[in-house]
Amino acid sequence: MNEPHSIAVIVAHPDDDAYGCAGSIALHEHDPGFRFVLVLATDGAAGQISAGVPATPETLGAWRRVESANAWRAHGTIPVRHEWLGYDDGHVPEVGFEELVQRVHAILLQERPQVVATFGPDGITGHRDHIAIGRATDEAFRRARQVPGPGLRRLVHGAIRASVFERWNTVRRRTGVEAWDPNLEYHLRPVPDEAIDIEVDTSAVSWRVVAGLLEHRSQRDVLMEPVNTRRWQRVVSREPSVLAWPPRGAGEPVLTDLFEGL
Structure with missing residues (x-):
């Protein structure tokens, strides 16, 4: 008998989880026994605060915890474990490093998800927190x-x-x-096209991913400037x-689903 599909998303901040696999999670939410675990290293308390959001540097962490929960409710698939x-x-x-590894290791042994999703060595934006939690x-x-x-069948970055990336930079210029400069922290860092091993078409559920993103109100100026839901989709x-x-x-061909072949 095949194992039920399950995934653990292990990232650094609230909203890191909104990109990369939220669409895949929506596509699989009705799989028998599907289980989604979310692990966040921080509450993002040092992030920016968008205009009109009544948070302060002292309250931002708590505010973003609420945003994270609201985002997954808006998305429509609530994690069974939100750590x-x-x-x-x-x-x-x-x-x-050993402490970080042991914290994550304990969760992986408790959950034994089929797929673990995290950051690669580039952290996507070069953010030090992204790189550290991905490495651990x-x-x-x-x-x-x-x-x-x-479980523990596949590790994805x-x-x-x-x-x-080049197309986006052309538009920005x-x-x-x-333009994004991959040598700078907080700027996007691409990987060669030939290094992509999985590419999932999530267009059918892209509106759900955007619905979740919109709940990260305190970070809307950082997530995409200016906010344009059609472009986000x-x-x-x-x-x-x-x-x-x-x-x-x-x-071997590029996979078209996180769980393909499992």
Whole structure:
């Protein structure tokens, strides 16, 4: 008998989870026994505060925890486990690596999800927290796989295609907006198109991904400027990622679903 589909999304901040696999989660929510676990290293308390949002630097963390819950309600698939590791925003690399690994490892052994999704070494934006939690998750996954049991079949890293990155930058330059510079922290970092191992067509549920994004009101000026829901739907209509484990064999086709073949 096949295992029920399950996924653990392990990221740094509220809203990191909104990109990369929210569409895939919507596509699989009615699979028998489907289980979605969300792990956030921080509550994003050091983030920006968009105009009109009555949060302060002292209350932003609590505000963003509520936004995170609201976002998944708006999306329509609520995590069965929504875990906060409680680290300070912007300071995850200062946490002992072994501590981070052990925290994530314990969750992976308790849940044993089929798919684990996190950041790759580029952190997508080069954010130090992204890189730190992604690196710790990779190691936790490796160790958890050594313990016999179900699940832990696939480790994926969210990614941006280089061709898409260049298209976005062309538009930014044409419209007078600063181009993304992958050498700078907080700027997008693409991967070569040929490194993409999975690309999911999420156009049928892109409106649900956007509905979730819109609930991150405190970060709307950072998520996309200016807010344009139609453009957002186009952006989230594809979810590319890199297979960190197991590697895709030479000549094997790009997968079209996070759970394809499992």
